[in-house]
Amino acid sequence: MSEITLEIDGREVKAKEGMTILEAAQSAGIFIPTLCHHEKLEPYGACRICTVEIESRGRTNLVAACLYPVEQNLVVRTRSKRVDKVRKVLLELMLAHAPEAGELQDLAKEYRADKARFEKESSFCILCGLCVRYCAEVKKKNAIGFVDRGVRREVAFIPEIASKECWNCKECFPLCPTEALQAAFLLTKALMSPSLACDTESEE
């Protein structure tokens, strides 16, 4: 693999071909915030909090650092007026769902995000998918998944699988950036009353 030189926040950074901007920044000790990223999981690109500004072939663009592959002579700015604005609004949008989440609050301070800007949506979940993806990619059990789409998208345990697999695992709980107990609650709900948690219950 050939070596690539790029510039992040004015610093020259060496990276290997195929690396993402996030990986290159991390290897150089430059911090880019993430919420849906996990080193054991495939990049997902959903929370967009890792949005950075790049200059490539004469054009400025906003991209997700967790996905964008490094290029020779790429110029990256991890902070800029545009980047900060995007992160601020994204945080405010997520805080409407999980106003008490520690990770979000820390970031909110940094980007001056107002957690009360949008009306509360008491889902406690920002749909980062860490639990879903960890269960699928690492544990290969698929005991938890996404239900529905658009603004109705949510996370739910699949009772038939969860009742067999989840008792001795629960490894997804600590991954949750908002409310670890939320996962426990959903799991309990799924196991107590499977018909409520999942309308497509099979007839087994």
Added chain:
Amino acid sequence: MPKINSPAELEKLRKGIVSKRDPNKSGIAVCTGTGCLALGADKVVAALKEEIKKHGLEDKVDIKETGCPGFCERGTVVVIYPEEICYLQVQPEDAGEVISQTILAKKVIDRLLYVDPTTSEKAVRESEIPFYKNQMRLIIGNNIKLDPKSIDDYLALGGYSALAKVLSQMTPEQVLAEVKKSNLRGRGGGGFPTGRKWEECRNAPDEIRYVIVNADEGDPGAFMDRALLEGNPHSVLEGLIIGAYAIGSHEGYIYVRQEYPLAIENVIIAIKQAEEYGFLGKNILGSGFDFTVKVHRGAGAFVSGESSALMTAIEGRVGEPRPKYIHTAVKGVRDRPSCLNNVETWANVPLIINKGADWFARIGTEGSKGTKIFSLVGKVNNTGLVEVPMGITLRDVIYKVGGGIPGGKKFKAVQTGGPSGGCIPEEQLDMPVDFDELTKAGSMMGSGGMIVMDEDTCMVDIARYFLNFLSDESCGKCVPCREGIRQMLKVLSNITKGKGKKGDIELLEELAEVTRDASLCALGRTAANPVMSTIRYFRDEYEAHIKEKKCPAYVCKELISYYIDPDKCKACMICLRQCPAGAIVGDKNQIHVIVQEKCIKCKTCFEVCPPRFNAVRRISGEPVPPPIPEEARIIARKSKEK
């Protein structure tokens, strides 16, 4: 069917088919596209067949069930050959007359002809009807001439000659060069140069490449691709095979949404016929080139029309866009190079090969070549499918082709590009139809939806409608799209309900910017267009809603009231009887009054009040006058004779 092994054999077959067809023989073409079918075209066909049988004309008259010619407003559309007489709004009861008068007595039935609403002139032939006269129907024009279930019909019109030419006379590089030279751009929405996409796919280092037809048409009100796939599936298939040859692909997919059963049926039949003739399969036309194609049915998600989501769906997974910064032309289905083009794009390819890139590039504008099919719908006299040359002005499309706005109403805006597009106001109507011009105006070409709106349309409500659609149809994966749309929709709903606040417009603009800048796929990146373009051109309407609690178009129910003017009401009882909510009190000789608390704002009273009284008023942005006291409501009638 015999397999055709060379271009020469194809020409021989074609001559055989044509020679068996007598151009002077009477023929009846009935549109059996989805629109006309919904209007009862199948019953018209049955009635015509019955009449033909009754007169013993089975050998003398051909009846053909064809694809959609576009004039859906006036279905069922029937064309009589060889005279090319065009009958509109044909009913099964008309069948007897069509056979006895037009087929046998060679007389034109006046009442079935098109009548120009302004000049009252009648048009006998399709080509004389203004709706058609101002179009350039290169792609969709053949629909009425062929039975989509008959490959012989397609061959009789010169079908598969472009494929034969490509396979026998051109190298894949030459085909690619020709398409590049034509400057054809993708008809699905983005307008990416087709030749460049093909080249990128062709040059991607892999053994296996896929070519794909995107027939997941999902924009509200758009049905161009359905009409093409239903009406002329072989033209799409021929384009696809030519593309596969140029790109070096041996496997293709046609991704059709499940909601298009007739398109699925016709394209499956077309594939089977093409396989039997040897236009698909091994060693096509003896050239050594192999290509097969499968139909994949979509499962009803708008977002699956996005290229990477569509490819994920083909792999059998949930159709969500993939977050990679790499073109699907390089890594698409199963990480193989995959070239996805829209139905209409593929259908342009045989034309470019047959007539040449130079010919094609002469049509249109500098940056947009050829024709574009639009589904012209909404508040316009002639709704239907129209195919026009690029560069035509929006005004000509709406007024010359579309026949203007019905009911003497004033034009307000035209929405192009579907939910991701924008609204274009009156002062921009002389803008040419062109990918770049439409984008500059804050809208986009999109796949070809064109919704005309008149003065009775509320632009805030339109933005709310599209955001509501997108809030259902976003996959919900990334935060800016899911949450940005959720919050924009909330703000818009509040404004239409009279709960708008100072700063709402600025909030919408901020949310729109973040949704555009940070979303994962094109759905999110364009989702704010309906909001942005309506704020840009109709900011005063937003302000009227927010500041004056007024809906200038009288659409937003929470902001309007109906009121009966006591000075004008003649106590005729019409509105009182028709009010579905029982909200009008009064009697004969007693002025009617609307009980505001009961009123559901259905507009019935406003519509039924006789114009000579014109007593019902719409009120918005100001208080409703208090009802007059009961004792003042009695009307002392003068003598009735007067």
